[in-house]
Amino acid sequence: MIHPTAIIDTGAELASDVQVGPYSIIGPGVRIGAGTVIGPHVVIKGPTVIGEHNRIFQFASVGEDCQDKKYRGEPTRLEIGNHNVIREHVSIHRGTVQDQGLTRIGDDNLLMAGVHVAHDCMIGSHNIFANTTGIAGHVHIGDGVILGGMTGVHQFCRIGSYAMTAGCSLVLKDVPAYVMVGGNPAAARSMNFEGMRRRGWSADLIALLRRAYKLVYRQGLTLEQALAELDQLPQSLELALFVDSLRASERGITR
Structure with missing residues (x-):
């Protein structure tokens, strides 16, 4: 289940059936639930809690210190729910004390290759974030949201449930539930009828x-x-x- 080249800190807690691929590193303060599969060359840093039946692909960085220049090493957390798919080169950062000290991702989300989820984001469930989408700090996203490839979301924005963005959209203001937006800057086009x-x-x-x-x-x-x-x-x-x-x-x- 755990490749001999993987490095698992003694302070990490993994369910008995968690799989960890070659050269992956799991640090102290990480808890991973049953049925989760960690691919090769993945780095997971704590404090991070990952639920059950998630799949994390190669070269993902999960639970790293955030890029906020105000961050001074305070203890902050990342929580990830169940049945999420985190593809290649995804990066997910922990929170900051300027917010709740927490980044949270719900259940059944698909984060495609190159997606970035910054500090203090609150992400719901059943979302799809297409390749190289960038979500800045303190963003709140509901359930059933689809973000087109290369979408950029400005910090502190809110995107309501079942909203959509076109590819290469730049979201600078809040997107209400159901609304479809596109462009740079993004403008409302319709609802997701x-x-x-x-x-x-x-x-x-x-x-x-x-x-x-x-x-x-x-x-x-x-x-x-x-x-x-x-x-x-x-x-x-x-x-x-x-x-x-x-x-x-x-x-x-x-x-």
């Missing part, structure tokens, strides 16, 4: 969200005016997710 249909959402629900999108993006209203109009629509959990992502924005939304 095709994704809604694939999830089996009803035509009436999709029409409701289409109406909500038009209120925010097509009627020339301020955000406050649009939120007042949204409160008058038939309410649903899906609409509430959109509205909540608008209200949570601190940087302003991508228009």
Whole structure:
């Protein structure tokens, strides 16, 4: 299960069936759950907790000190959930004391080759980040988000659940739930209506969200005016997710 050339610190805790490939290094303060497979030439630094049935490919760097110049070696953490796929050359950094001291990644995410997740990011579940996507510090990303290849996300941005970015997008402001953006800087294009249909959402629900999108993006209203109009629509959990992502924005939304 563990290649003889791998270096496992005595302060690391690995479940009995964890596989570790050649020349990988696992440091102290690392805990890895059952069924996880670590490829060759992977470096994992603690304090880091990795859940069950993850797969980490060669040359990934997981749990390293962050690149924030304010970081002075304080004890910070990285938490990764279950069933994630972390491809080649992905880098994921621990948090800073300027935030919660924690970087967190949920379950069932696919981080393609070359993705960078910076310090203090909070990433949900069922996301896909395509090749060489760069996510700066303190970014919050919901569930079911797709980031196109070479997307760049500015620090402190929020990307709501089920949003999408086109390839080579530069996200400088918050992206509300469901919204599709593209360009440099990114601008709103539509909602992910095709994704809604694939999830089996009803035509009436999709029409409701289409109406909500038009209120925010097509009627020339301020955000406050649009939120007042949204409160008058038939309410649903899906609409509430959109509205909540608008209200949570601190940087302003991508228009």
